[in-house]
Amino acid sequence: MIQITLPDGSVKAFDAGVTPMDVANSISEGLARQVISAKFNGTTIEVATPLTTDGSLVLYTWRDDEGKKAFWHSSAHVLAQAIEELYPGSQLTIGPPIENGFYYDVDFGEHTISEKDFKTIEDKMLEIARGKYDFNMRSISKAEALAVYKDNPYKTELIENLEDGSITFCDHATFTDLCRGGHIPNTGIIKAVKILSVAGAYWRGDENKPQLTRVYGISFPKQKDLKEYLELLEEAKKRDHRKLGKELELFTFSQKVGQGLPLWLPKGAALRERLENFLKAAQKKAGYEMVVTPHIGQKELYVTSGHYAKYGADSFQPIKTPREDEEFLLKPMNCPHHCEIYKSAQWSYKDLPKRYAEFGTVYRYEQSGELHGLTRVRGFTQDDAHLFCTPDQLDAEFKNVIDLVLYVFGSLGFENFSTQVSVRDPEHPEKYIGNVENWEKAEQAIINAAKDKGLDFVIEEGEAAFYGPKLDFMVKDALGRQWQLGTIQVDYNLPERFELTYKGSDNELHRPIMIHRAPFGSMERFVALLLEHTGGNFPIWLMPVQAIILSISEKYEKYSEKVLNLLENNEIRALVDHRSETIGKKIRESEMQKHPYMIIIGEQEEAEGKITVRKHGGEDLGMITVDAFADIIKEDISKTLKSF
CATH class of the missing domain: 3.30.930.10 (Bira Bifunctional Protein; Domain 2)
Incomplete structure (x- = not known):
């Protein structure tokens, strides 16, 4: 019998040879259905790895970072198999998981791939995944490993830097790859995939070595997870600081x-x-x-x-x-x-x-x-x-x-x-x-x-x-x-x-x-x-322009300048849009510039000595005095900018 210590500190006795999946089943069937990776005594292992000594075991699901790492590591293997089948003669190098997804660096030789090929690769990956092939680790001698990759200089270089007796391969379906381990139980858990982009990458990050093609992808256990992620990517594109920096004229x-x-x-x-x-x-x-x-x-x-x-x-x-x-x-x-x-x-x-x-x-x-x-x-x-x-x-x-x-x-x-x-x-x-x-x-x-x-x-x-x-x-x-x-x-x-x-x-x-x-x-x-x-909507105290004054016509420019002076006396950063454009166009462009407040100046505002205030996003604050508006901004600032 061996003693297995779980994260909550409890200790369970099992027969030698028990696997992490067996341990998960002993806790609950529900947990066993969710477990996709494990660590034993701090080392990442497969859920089918036999345990033969006492030790501490941690079980991971998709919700855990380590679970995602194993999921995306395994998906990189599936991507590599798809590339090998679709583009014969391509030479595989390395394919690690990253913070969101995975990539594989490939020497495509005479082949080139672009966005138009993404769907073909995705379909092939899903076809492989549906086969529910187990991921199996095996040890191999250095001489055997070098023989397998005798025509691949990249894998050969990796193997030559490894010690004999420490080299392992991972097999699934008809595919094998040099790998240290850390996989999900089988390919069937992968339900949704997306190839995100391709980029150039030097072999081992050395610009003096050959340039490879890096294929980025991401995968999920449910289609809805992929849908949510792609929606998040679209939002990220809108918030890209390079795009916003140009629009807001920052750098x-x-x-x-x-x-x-x-x-x-x-x-x-x-x-x-x-x-x-x-x-x-x-x-x-x-x-x-x-x-x-x-x-x-x-x-x-x-x-x-x-x-x-x-x-x-x-x-x-x-x-x-x-x-x-x-x-x-x-x-x-x-x-x-x-x-x-x-x-x-x-x-x-x-x-x-x-x-x-x-x-x-x-x-x-x-x-x-x-x-x-x-x-x-x-x-x-x-x-x-x-x-x-x-x-x-x-x-x-x-x-x-x-x-x-x-x-x-x-x-x-x-x-x-x-x-x-x-x-x-x-x-x-x-x-x-x-x-x-x-x-x-x-x-x-x-x-x-x-x-x-x-x-x-x-x-x-x-x-x-x-x-x-x-x-x-x-x-x-x-x-x-x-x-x-x-x-x-x-x-x-x-x-x-x-x-x-x-x-x-x-x-x-x-x-x-x-x-x-x-x-x-x-x-x-x-x-x-x-x-x-x-999204460019900085805290009000940090905004380059806190309020923009939009006059309906040139007739109200003098009053607009007076309002500007009053705002500046209240230490409010403001400017006047003097352009002879329609008020509608000025408002639309002000929204794009993320100005927190728009001040509309027309006949009634001038007559009553007030201003009409519109907040970024469309909220109308109505006609108020300049002093009342200054108080609104000061209150906005006090909500975020506390004294140290």
């Missing part, structure tokens, strides 16, 4: 300036400025000091910090001076510069904490195929800050930063978020700098602070920065997509590498602890997410 890109380098237009620059001023005001109350650092730094600066060793390959190449033996890098991070600012003076424990904040622009080389609007760029601005404190101050400082992040989210309408404590990968210590003792102290400090603040967090191994663990805020937008925005990190290592000190009460020199912090993260990415989350 643009230029091939001559360079890919991944956004240009902020006047309205976008004003939007950024308001976001910066919003955070600066909160930071000032919290005791931060603003600093400014250069866009470049000597290579040695980043060698000292460890960034060059860890990120050198992903950074722009060094800039060499023409007459001197110097090398500079475009700044990939702000923290080394802030360390040098701290080091420019000698501090006492009475001076700490020191809180340096900067909206610092940094540069990282992203491959052109991975650039995407504002969410993936080569130059971006971080709302960065670095706090230098004593061990006794660490807990309070970390919690204060949590409060600041929550204030930012609340003021911008991000109410659906979760948190994760990102710690080291214990299997790969070479990825990190510093000693184990400091890492353990830093990780525990974050966990304690998160618990004390009542955050519902999960611990994610392997997600830490190379210099320290962090608390990441994962935000779900209006479309249900998850983004990592705010982050707070505890760092014992950079103070050591930069030899930072303060004089303690014992008159001895000590190392400060460093907290890295960015509530927005990247300003570019944050604006993109905010655009898509709100």
Whole structure:
């Protein structure tokens, strides 16, 4: 008999050889019908895998992220089989699950595929799925595996990097693929599929290697799930920040300036400025000091910090001076510069904490195929800050930063978020700098602070920065997509590498602890997410134009200007549409520009010294005084923009 521990802590005894599906059946037939994947002692296995030792078992259904991962992993196998049958001679490479769906990278050889082929591939996948073929794992020797793929250089390369005895294949129907496992019981569970797009992708992400065709797809256990997802995609297209950014005249890109380098237009620059001023005001109350650092730094600066060793390959190449033996890098991070600012003076424990904040622009080389609007760029601005404190101050400082992040989210309408404590990968210590003792102290400090603040967090191994663990805020937008925005990190290592000190009460020199912090993260990415989350309908306090004045004819322009002055005196951002267009066209275009309020000016309004107000979306507020309208806007602002 073996002892199986379930997630609720209960322990059940079974005969050796029992499968996860057998365990599910022992709990309930209903659960067994839903189970599609499992983990045993932390390792993903098939639901038909025999269990021969004591251990902990987790069962997953479609509702679980791990269940979806297995479902989409299995669907990628079905896609690969469909491609192999439809396009003979194509060479398969890899096909993993992703956040929403899956893809397969394929060398199609003489074949080309486009959107017109999607339906054919979908039909073939569903034909295969209806066969209800079991997914079966089997071990194979390295020599046998190489023989199977002797004509496929991509699979051969993968196999050559694997150890003999660790290689497995997955079979279903007449198809087999190199695979580590993690599948649903059979193809019949796949009821709906959609090929979403095709794109170019370099083999193993290396632009010096062959370019493949990446086929993206998604699948579901019910047709209605696919229908709902496609409706969500349509809504996402309407909210695409690239589309809205163009319509609202916020930003643009230029091939001559360079890919991944956004240009902020006047309205976008004003939007950024308001976001910066919003955070600066909160930071000032919290005791931060603003600093400014250069866009470049000597290579040695980043060698000292460890960034060059860890990120050198992903950074722009060094800039060499023409007459001197110097090398500079475009700044990939702000923290080394802030360390040098701290080091420019000698501090006492009475001076700490020191809180340096900067909206610092940094540069990282992203491959052109991975650039995407504002969410993936080569130059971006971080709302960065670095706090230098004593061990006794660490807990309070970390919690204060949590409060600041929550204030930012609340003021911008991000109410659906979760948190994760990102710690080291214990299997790969070479990825990190510093000693184990400091890492353990830093990780525990974050966990304690998160618990004390009542955050519902999960611990994610392997997600830490190379210099320290962090608390990441994962935000779900209006479309249900998850983004990592705010982050707070505890760092014992950079103070050591930069030899930072303060004089303690014992008159001895000590190392400060460093907290890295960015509530927005990247300003570019944050604006993109905010655009898509709100559909361009920003909180009223952030809108570039809070009210637009639309006069029915030129006769009322003088009164329109008077209303504009009154609004500006009330610190309301407004403008007058002077164009000689019909009032109907002005209203339609104002709706497209997402102006929160439209003020209609005509004969009656001028005669009574009032304004007619129409809200974005069509609600008519009637004729009111300018003062009454100012009060409406101030009340709207107070609903979201609280004091910090």
